[in-house]
Amino acid sequence: xxxxxxxxxxxxxxxxxxxxxxxxxxxxxxxxxxxxxxxxxxxxxxxxxxxxxxxxxxxxxxxxxxxxxxxxxxxxxxxxxxxxxxxxxxxxxxxxxxxxxxxxxxxxxxxxxx
Amino acid sequence: xxxxxxxxxxxxxxxxxxxxxxxxxxxxxxxxxxxxxxxxxxxxxxxxxxxxxxxxxxxxxxxxxxxxxxxxxxxxxxxxxxxxxxxxxxxxxxxxxxxxxxxxxxxxxxxxxxx
Numbered sequence: 001x002x003x004x005x006x007x008x009x010x011x012x013x014x015x016x017x018x019x020x021x022x023x024x025x026x027x028x029x030x031x032x033x034x035x036x037x038x039x040x041x042x043x044x045x046x047x048x049x050x051x052x053x054x055x056x057x058x059x060x061x062x063x064x065x066x067x068x069x070x071x072x073x074x075x076x077x078x079x080x081x082x083x084x085x086x087x088x089x090x091x092x093x094x095x096x097x098x099x100x101x102x103x104x105x106x107x108x109x110x111x112x113x114x
Numbered sequence: 115x116x117x118x119x120x121x122x123x124x125x126x127x128x129x130x131x132x133x134x135x136x137x138x139x140x141x142x143x144x145x146x147x148x149x150x151x152x153x154x155x156x157x158x159x160x161x162x163x164x165x166x167x168x169x170x171x172x173x174x175x176x177x178x179x180x181x182x183x184x185x186x187x188x189x190x191x192x193x194x195x196x197x198x199x200x201x202x203x204x205x206x207x208x209x210x211x212x213x214x215x216x217x218x219x220x221x222x223x224x225x226x227x228x229x
Contacts, residue, residue, distance in 0.1 A: 034217065034218075043220040044205075046217050049217060082155070088156050092216045095191070097169050100210070100211040101162060102147075102216070103158045106156045107156045
């Protein structure tokens with residue numbers, strides 16, 4: 001089992017729709033979770049992080065965390081063509097020499113079509 | 115600009131040659147990470163430093179790879195006797211631990227092509 005797994009893509013949604021991106025992780029001790037966006041040929045940039053169960057909203061983005069189910073998701077409301085990118089889920093290690101290290105999922109490619 | 119800086123941005127080399135990449139992190143960040151990313155995959159952890167100490171190295175990392183951060187500032191990643199399978203984007207990131215959220219700030223990457 002991979003440490004961090006994301007739903008297989010690519011995901012295609014029409015402009016204005018809600019895009020839903022999912023991620024599961026294997027380490028129950030993980031405490032913080034990050035969503036990065038990566039445009040083609042560019043480096044990842046942070047969208048949001050979450051560490052408490054429940055929802056966290058920031059503009060059109062909502063991150064959801066369920067530690068019991070080891071599941072984290074990202075919702076993008078009113079999707080725009082400029083949201084077309086690869087979305088990376090990352091999990092922060094909580095202890096030992098790996099403390100602070102982020103492990104990334106394989107990414108989900110999102111395409112928003114006009 | 116006080117972001118993470120990497121160079122060279124692109125490197126084309128022949129199989130068997132050695133290459134070195136440099137990373138300058140955000141100045142107040144004590145953590146520096148190296149990741150490798152191939153097409154269609156997420157960044158794969160290689161190694162990281164806290165100040166000048168190398169605290170973890172991926173078990174998947176060949177002994178042809180070595181990294182240093184001699185004064186706790188910039189870091190270099192050297193690949194000896196390159197192979198075609200080393201072709202990838204090499205990403206450097208920095209963070210401030212334990213201060214901050216643990217967010218990694220990435221550089222623009224160094225793309226390696228091994229012919």
